[in-house]
Amino acid sequence: MNNFHSDTLVFFGATGDLAYKKIFPALQAMVIGGTLNVPVIGVAKAGWTLDQLKARAKDSVEKHGGLDPVAFEKLSGLLRYVDGDYNDTATFQALRRELGQSQRPACYLAIPPAAFGIVVEHLSGLGCTRQARIIIEKPFGRDLASAKALNAILLKTFNENAIFRIDHYLGKAPVHNMLFCRFANAMLEPFWNRYHIESVQITMAEDFGVQGRGAFYEQVGTIRDVIQNHLFQVLANLAMEPPIRTDSESIRDEKVKVLKAIPPLEAKHVVRGQFKGYRQEPGVAPDSEVETFAALKLAIDSWRWRGVPFYIRAGKNLPVSCTELEIRLRHPPTMYNAYKLKSNYFRFRISPNVVAAFGLNIVTPEDESVSEVTELKVNPSTSPKEMGAYERVLTDAMTGDATLFAREDYVEEAWRIVDPLLKSGTPVYEYEPKTWGPNETNSVKPPGGWHNPVLNGYPTI
Numbered sequence: 001m002n003n004f005h006s007d008t009l010v011f012f013g014a015t016g017d018l019a020y021k022k023i024f025p026a027l028q029a030m031v032i033g034g035t036l037n038v039p040v041i042g043v044a045k046a047g048w049t050l051d052q053l054k055a056r057a058k059d060s061v062e063k064h065g066g067l068d069p070v071a072f073e074k075l076s077g078l079l080r081y082v083d084g085d086y087n088d089t090a091t092f093q094a095l096r097r098e099l100g101q102s103q104r105p106a107c108y109l110a111i112p113p114a115a116f117g118i119v120v121e122h123l124s125g126l127g128c129t130r131q132a133r134i135i136i137e138k139p140f141g142r143d144l145a146s147a148k149a150l151n152a153i154l155l156k157t158f159n160e161n162a163i164f165r166i167d168h169y170l171g172k173a174p175v176h177n178m179l180f181c182r183f184a185n186a187m188l189e190p191f192w193n194r195y196h197i198e199s200v201q202i203t204m205a206e207d208f209g210v211q212g213r214g215a216f217y218e219q220v221g222t223i224r225d226v227i228q229n230h231l232f233q234v235l236a237n238l239a240m241e242p243p244i245r246t247d248s249e250s251i252r253d254e255k256v257k258v259l260k261a262i263p264p265l266e267a268k269h270v271v272r273g274q275f276k277g278y279r280q281e282p283g284v285a286p287d288s289e290v291e292t293f294a295a296l297k298l299a300i301d302s303w304r305w306r307g308v309p310f311y312i313r314a315g316k317n318l319p320v321s322c323t324e325l326e327i328r329l330r331h332p333p334t335m336y337n338a339y340k341l342k343s344n345y346f347r348f349r350i351s352p353n354v355v356a357a358f359g360l361n362i363v364t365p366e367d368e369s370v371s372e373v374t375e376l377k378v379n380p381s382t383s384p385k386e387m388g389a390y391e392r393v394l395t396d397a398m399t400g401d402a403t404l405f406a407r408e409d410y411v412e413e414a415w416r417i418v419d420p421l422l423k424s425g426t427p428v429y430e431y432e433p434k435t436w437g438p439n440e441t442n443s444v445k446p447p448g449g450w451h452n453p454v455l456n457g458y459p460t461i
């Protein structure tokens with residue numbers, strides 16, 4: 001790890017939606033946490049002044065997390081602004097002037113991928129990229145070929161260890177906690193394999209639609225938006241072998257190995273859905289075939305996992321907002337078959353709160369001839385001091401810690417898995433809003449059925 005601190009943060013897309021919703025609140029949190037003390041140069045083409053950018057930043061923090069007057073004052077003092085077109089050399093000359101003596105800027109591209117190439121080319125002409133870092137927002141390409149092309153552009157100017165491909169899911173404390181939970185406890189390891197685990201399912205449910213992002217969503221769909229990146233990262237945390245050390249490359253090596261063991265998705269193992277009403281959203285084509293829901297089955301052909309089916313399901317407009325994993329165990333060779341026992345399971349919830357729970361069969365107190373699943377549950381409280389996902393990834397990128405970022409080989413492996421499916425044009429089935437997707441989802445149902453997360457009470461199997 002090159003662990004020097006970047007001496008400036010330059011962020012392209014300063015007047016955009018992501019900056020408004022996530023980046024300004026993260027910057028204020030970094031000031032509070034003492035990790036941001038360097039100039040922050042916003043770049044955009046909006047015809048704005050620095051004062052307008054500051055007003056936008058203030059509005060952003062007020063709406064997303066709350067204004068801390070002292071910290072915001074400091075952030076405001078660090079802010080600079082360059083207005084101009086990314087195609088125009090003059091924009092980068094103005095940026096060069098704002099950079100002053102900076103030799104180690106971190107350049108964050110919170111802009112559409114189509115503009116990455118031209119911005120990187122201009123940056124390389126500025127003469128300050130030797131110790132610069134580049135932070136790239138997802139989506140990283142839209143298929144294997146475009147991801148490779150993008151990697152080639154970046155690698156012409158930057159070394160891989162200076163490239164930080166954001167997957168903000170990795171910045172979420174609970175996702176990080178998954179690794180800790182797996183490798184800091186001896187009790188999981190004995191059953192964490194094909195001999196004891198019958199199936200694994202990962203559900204990322206959101207109870208809202210596309211929230212005005214129809215035009216963006218039309219370009220991606222659920223598989224590109226959250227499965228190829230966020231949920232594959234969760235899958236890798238769940239399935240990876242223990243890394244030899246905790247440095248970024250030891251951890252990222254193990255994640256890549258998981259993806260390498262996954263054969264490309266087959267169309268017959270994927271169901272795509274679209275919620276009723278999606279085609280009437282602004283920016284959405286009236287005959288759109290883009291999925292807002294997907295359920296799929298995949299295999300990990302490794303010593304640990306061969307023969308264990310993994311199921312992933314994600315969608316908009318589902319009954320709840322919750323991301324949860326269920327690791328279902330094989331039935332015991334029991335003499336209690338008359339009880340119609342459910343599978344034991346380990347459940348790990350990532351959002352909206354962390355839960356780690358074992359589901360056990362227990363006879364009911366009322367009737368000893370009846371068994372029910374009862375959970376042994378850990379439900380840690382949250383702390384206001386917990387770092388937000390963007391705060392964590394930006395802090396790490398500025399200090400050169402790449403652990404929570406997707407490496408080139410990882411990104412390409414992830415695209416390799418979904419690429420044939422994206423090109424196969426499978427049908428899209430309509431589903432009613434606030435339901436668990438189309439009925440066709442049952443064709444990729446895990447043994448024992450899907451586990452639908454519920455926010456209160458016990459999960460149902």
Ligand code: BG6
Pocket residue numbers: 206225226351
């Ligand atoms: C984003 C997707 O990357 O992640 C969104 O583009 C999705 O569609 C979001 O809603 C989920 O992340 P979070 O942090 O809001 O749960």
